[in-house]
Amino acid sequence: MSSLQSDHYPRAVNVDLQTDATLQVDISDALSERDKVKFTVHTKSTLPNFKQNEFSVVRQHEEFIWLHDSFVENEDYAGYIIPPAPPRPDFDASREKLQKLGEGEGSMTKEEFTKMKQELEAEYLAIFKKTVAMHEVFLCRVAAHPVLRKDLNFHVFLEYNQDLSVRGKNKKEKLEDFFKNVVKSADGVLVAGVKDVDDFFEHEKTFLLEYHNRVKDASAKSDRMIRSHKNAADDINRIASSLYSLGTQDSTDVCKYEHTHKIEARVAADEDLKLADLLKYYLRESQAAKDLLYRRSRSLVDYENANKALDKARAKNRDVLQAETSQQLCCHKFEKISESAKQELIDFKTRRVAAFRKNLVELAELELKHAKVKGLVTVRSR
Amino acid sequence: MCVCVCVCVCVQSGPASLPAEDISTNSNGPKQDSLFDDDPEDLFAEATEEVSLDSPERDVLLSDGPSPAITPITPPTSVITPRIGLAHDDMFTHSSFDEIEEEEGGDSFDIHIAVSDPEKVGDGMNAYMAYKVTTKTSLSLFKTDEFSVKRRFSDFLGLHSKLASKYLHIGYIVPPAPEKSIVGMTKVKVGKEDQSSNEFVEKRRSALERYLMRTVKHPILLKDPDVLQFLESSELPRAVSTQALSSAGLLRMVNKAADAVNKMTIKMNESDAWFEEKQQHFENLDVQLRKLHASVESLVCHRKELSVNTAQFAKSAAMLGNSEDHTALSRALSQLAEVEEKIDQLHQDQANADFYLFSELLGDYVRLITAVKGVFDHRMKTWQKWQDSQLLLQKKREAEAKLQFTNKPDKLQQAKDEIKELEGKVQQGERDFEQISKTIRKEVSRFEKERVKDFKTIIIKYLESLVQTQQQLIKYWEAFLPEAKAIS
Numbered sequence: 001m002s003s004l005q006s007d008h009y010p011r012a013v014n015v016d017l018q019t020d021a022t023l024q025v026d027i028s029d030a031l032s033e034r035d036k037v038k039f040t041v042h043t044k045s046t047l048p049n050f051k052q053n054e055f056s057v058v059r060q061h062e063e064f065i066w067l068h069d070s071f072v073e074n075e076d077y078a079g080y081i082i083p084p085a086p087p088r089p090d091f092d093a094s095r096e097k098l099q100k101l102g103e104g105e106g107s108m109t110k111e112e113f114t115k116m117k118q119e120l121e122a123e124y125l126a127i128f129k130k131t132v133a134m135h136e137v138f139l140c141r142v143a144a145h146p147v148l149r150k151d152l153n154f155h156v157f158l159e160y161n162q163d164l165s166v167r168g169k170n171k172k173e174k175l176e177d178f179f180k181n182v183v184k185s186a187d188g189v190l191v192a193g194v195k196d197v198d199d200f201f202e203h204e205k206t207f208l209l210e211y212h213n214r215v216k217d218a219s220a221k222s223d224r225m226i227r228s229h230k231n232a233a234d235d236i237n238r239i240a241s242s243l244y245s246l247g248t249q250d251s252t253d254v255c256k257y258e259h260t261h262k263i264e265a266r267v268a269a270d271e272d273l274k275l276a277d278l279l280k281y282y283l284r285e286s287q288a289a290k291d292l293l294y295r296r297s298r299s300l301v302d303y304e305n306a307n308k309a310l311d312k313a314r315a316k317n318r319d320v321l322q323a324e325t326s327q328q329l330c331c332h333k334f335e336k337i338s339e340s341a342k343q344e345l346i347d348f349k350t351r352r353v354a355a356f357r358k359n360l361v362e363l364a365e366l367e368l369k370h371a372k373v374k375g376l377v378t379v380r381s382r
Numbered sequence: 383m384c385v386c387v388c389v390c391v392c393v394q395s396g397p398a399s400l401p402a403e404d405i406s407t408n409s410n411g412p413k414q415d416s417l418f419d420d421d422p423e424d425l426f427a428e429a430t431e432e433v434s435l436d437s438p439e440r441d442v443l444l445s446d447g448p449s450p451a452i453t454p455i456t457p458p459t460s461v462i463t464p465r466i467g468l469a470h471d472d473m474f475t476h477s478s479f480d481e482i483e484e485e486e487g488g489d490s491f492d493i494h495i496a497v498s499d500p501e502k503v504g505d506g507m508n509a510y511m512a513y514k515v516t517t518k519t520s521l522s523l524f525k526t527d528e529f530s531v532k533r534r535f536s537d538f539l540g541l542h543s544k545l546a547s548k549y550l551h552i553g554y555i556v557p558p559a560p561e562k563s564i565v566g567m568t569k570v571k572v573g574k575e576d577q578s579s580n581e582f583v584e585k586r587r588s589a590l591e592r593y594l595m596r597t598v599k600h601p602i603l604l605k606d607p608d609v610l611q612f613l614e615s616s617e618l619p620r621a622v623s624t625q626a627l628s629s630a631g632l633l634r635m636v637n638k639a640a641d642a643v644n645k646m647t648i649k650m651n652e653s654d655a656w657f658e659e660k661q662q663h664f665e666n667l668d669v670q671l672r673k674l675h676a677s678v679e680s681l682v683c684h685r686k687e688l689s690v691n692t693a694q695f696a697k698s699a700a701m702l703g704n705s706e707d708h709t710a711l712s713r714a715l716s717q718l719a720e721v722e723e724k725i726d727q728l729h730q731d732q733a734n735a736d737f738y739l740f741s742e743l744l745g746d747y748v749r750l751i752t753a754v755k756g757v758f759d760h761r762m763k764t765w766q767k768w769q770d771s772q773l774l775l776q777k778k779r780e781a782e783a784k785l786q787f788t789n790k791p792d793k794l795q796q797a798k799d800e801i802k803e804l805e806g807k808v809q810q811g812e813r814d815f816e817q818i819s820k821t822i823r824k825e826v827s828r829f830e831k832e833r834v835k836d837f838k839t840i841i842i843k844y845l846e847s848l849v850q851t852q853q854q855l856i857k858y859w860e861a862f863l864p865e866a867k868a869i870s
Contacts, residue, residue: 207707214702221695228688235681242674353708357869360714364863371855374848 022046025143025158027136028056032128036060037089039135043158050159057161061088064135066164067142070153078295078333079340080148081348083141084284086134094124112241119237130277137281147340188294198338204345205293212286219279226276274363282352289348296337303330493519493598495613497591500583502570503534509571510534513587515594517613523605529614535560535567537618538590544608545597550753551760552814553821555829556603557596558749560589588738592746599832641759654819660826661758668751675744682741685733692726710869717865721858728851735847743840747833754829761818768811775804 022045029040042056068085071077098120105113142148157164306327313323499514516530542559549556566582594613598604612618652658696719703715782797 207705210705211702214698214705218695218698218702221691221698225688225691225695228684228691231684232681232688235677235684238677239674239681242670242677349708353711353869356711356714357866360718360866360869361863364859364866367859368856368863371852371859374852 023143023149025136025139027132027139030128030132032089032091037128037131039132041139041158049155055159055161057158059157059164061086061135063157063164064138067153067157068138071142071148071151072291074151077148078299079292079337079344080145081285081288081292081344083138083145083148084281084288086131086138089128089131091124091127094120094127098124115237115241134281184294187298200342201293201296201338205297208286208290208293212283212290215279215283215286219276219283222276222279274359274366278355278359282355285348285352289345292341292344296334296341299330299334299337303327303334306330493517493521493604495591495594495598497587497594500587507571510536511570511583511586513590515613523610524614531612531614531616531618533612533618535562535586535590536620537612538593540618540620541597541608541612542593545603545606548606548608549603550756551763551818553757553761553818553825554600554602555750555753555757555825557593557600558753559593560586561749585742588742589746592742596746600828656823657758657761657819661755664751664754664758668748668755671744671748671751675741675748678736678741678744682733682737685729685736689726689729689733692722692729696720696722696726708869714862714865714869717862721862724858725855728854732847732851735844739840739844739847743836747836750829754826757822757825761815761822764811764815764818768808768815771804771807771811775801775808778804 024044026042027039028042031038031040037060039059039061040056041059042054043050044054046053065085068082071082098117101113101116101120108116142151142154148154306323306329310320310323310327313320494517496516496518497513498516500511502509503512504510512532512534514530515533516528517524518528520527539559539562542556545556563582563586566579566586569579570583597609598613603609698719699715699722700719703712703719706712706715778797778801782794782801785794785797788794
């Protein structure tokens with residue numbers, strides 16, 4: 001069980017949102033219980049929709065997913081990039097390690113044990129902070145979006161202080177989702193083949209496809225790199241503690257080696273936050289952008305089909321009115337999506353560039369800081 | 383600076399005999415007290431003969447195969463006069479060893495051996511690697527200041543086995559030779575010119591160099607004629623008995639097994655707490671060093687992995703930069719890719735440093751400690767031998783007492799003769815035991831000093847390499863930062 005106060009964690013992935021006073025959302029506290037995490041969602045708002053100006057509720061991960069899915073399924077929001085859902089909190093690996101440590105307590109010295117315990121606890125805390133940040137970013141994106149922030153479900157999510165009774169999807173529903181996804185991707189392939197008249201969207205389509213794949217690759221590779229770095233750092237910690245015990249046995253003073261390499265572990269963790277999280281986040285966002293384009297293409301195809309149907313109906317002079325209304329509907333939908341999609345994609349680019357800039361700068365600064373400290377400590381310990 | 387020393391190697395011909403043979407080195411030290419010429423008290427002056435390195439007597443000692451047990455005899459103390467400066471009498475009295483150490487410590491240890499230029503000789507399964515062994519020294523022990531010879535791996539093993547058979551059982555810690563590797567050598571023989579076989583050859587070359595340096599750092603071993611021959615003479619008889627599958631090899635394995643069994647059955651009555659404490663100390667050290675060695679090997683492996691993954695990430699980031707349509711961001715991502723690539727190279731170099739500096743040294747010390755433990759075991763064996771001969775003497779005395787009452791004068795005489803011989807053996811056994819205990823004390827303190835020095839040197843070198851890495855990292859990230867900031 002661990003709890004987190006709001007001033008303790010940095011925003012891991014900054015998406016550079018304009019927060020205005022009318023609606024500010026953040027996660028002020030979080031509690032990790034055995035198999036679930038409870039987030040305290042804190043809202044400050046001057047909007048008349050809410051009963052109070054400032055209030056908090058407790059939400060769990062499933063409720064965030066429910067909110068996200070309700071956006072996705074809402075036809076009215078087809079023309080917007082739906083902020084990607086936060087990933088499920090996953091403490092399994094960390095918990096397993098802590099358990100293994102507990103079992104192996106007898107086989108190592110007291111100092112080794114306390115040291116490893118501290119490290120694992122720090123790791124657990126880092127994962128915890130990350131999941132809190134991810135959930136917060138989701139809410140902030142929704143709150144910053146001019147249309148989504150007005151969504152009723154969103155307001156219920158923020159304000160209703162009882163349990164939303166949203167159960168996770170059961171097996172049947174998960175299976176349905178799976179098939180829906182299969183159909184969707186097949187459809188996506190078909191739809192993607194349709195060449196777009198509009199240059200902007202055509203360009204965006206090709207760009208996003210390539211970009212998404214490359215981000216996926218970069219994200220996977222950065223994960224591997226960081227895992228190796230962590231492994232090396234773990235080894236270094238083990239070496240440092242062995243050297244220390246060797247040093248205390250003789251009078252060689254090699255224990256200072258230890259310090260330089262605590263820093264190595266921290267460098268690995270920071271790289272993780274800046275680089276890997278950034279890439280992962282944009283992996284999800286670019287997927288959401290692709291989804292938008294898919295919806296637009298879908299509506300374009302529908303529109304074109306409706307046109308063809310109208311022509312056929314006019315030719316046969318049968319059900320013309322029906323075909324006309326259907327065509328008008330499709331046209332209207334398509335134009336609406338196109339209009340908002342354009343703006344969304346432009347915003348996406350701006351956000352992306354800003355986020356990359358911020359994170360790359362911070363990454364470089366952190367690396368510099370650590371390299372300097374490490375060099376200094378190494379020199380001092382000679 | 384010259385070190386004038388004479389090694390007394392005596393073949394046991396009877397109790398309390400004076401050294402029958404001397405092999406002394408050139409003495410050309412005007413400043414030192416001259417050893418042999420002037421001192422009127424020098425009882426050994428006539429016995430000493432300048433024996434050149436190619437003398438026939440020397441060849442006797444250099445024969446391949448198990449050499450006869452050569453036990454140095456401490457001449458009765460009345461004969462040896464304590465001398466100022468270097469004593470030329472045998473090395474094994476307390477005072478002389480100390481003085482030699484002081485000499486050694488005073489001037490710089492002036493011999494440096496390099497193993498280089500591995501080249502493949504021959505083809506197929508009979509091929510082998512020949513290494514050039516270059517010695518640079520100003521010690522008068524050698525004929526010239528700088529010379530080199532070609533040696534192959536089995537020559538090194540042969541040298542070690544000769545030294546081990548001569549010195550291990552009297553308590554000297556003989557540095558172990560690098561390990562054989564059938565897999566590694568086969569790859570080289572077959573002619574695979576790839577990364578791993580090059581690494582293997584480099585690893586072996588470095589190990590051979592460390593082995594030789596460690597051997598010559600030992601003041602006794604340095605003077606050993608086998609060592610001198612190894613370093614100097616251009617032709618060396620092939621050491622056949624080092625082959626794993628030879629009869630000598632099998633004999634070695636059998637002996638090892640027998641030793642292990644014996645060790646378990648000897649119950650030594652340890653009267654000297656120092657030895658008990660030291661044995662425990664070495665047991666602990668063994669465990670810790672093994673653990674450390676395992677961690678360092680794991681680190682080397684992970685760093686290599688990290689380097690590979692960093693390179694892959696760099697490529698991926700470059701691709702991402704290519705597909706990014708915002709020009710400044712695209713450029714920054716490409717820069718990031720370049721930085722990561724350079725870092726990958728750094729990691730690679732760091733891994734090599736980890737390996738060569740640290741891991742190999744630890745491996746050496748793990749093997750050295752095994753040699754140290756072996757020396758302690760030899761002491762136990764020496765004690766056992768002494769006890770056994772004491773027991774035998776007692777039995778013979780009892781038998782003789784019984785014989786007193788029978789009328790068998792010739793048997794009685796025989797018994798008396800045997801007893802006299804056994805008494806001598808018992809005395810010898812006691813002396814041997816004391817000798818080996820003394821030698822071990824010296825050796826252990828020398829070993830510990832060397833170990834601390836070695837580790838300190840390596841760690842300083844390692845830390846320096848770390849500092850370098852950090853400085854490089856700083857340079858790279860400092861170059862990247864403005865690019866990142868330039869994204870608008």
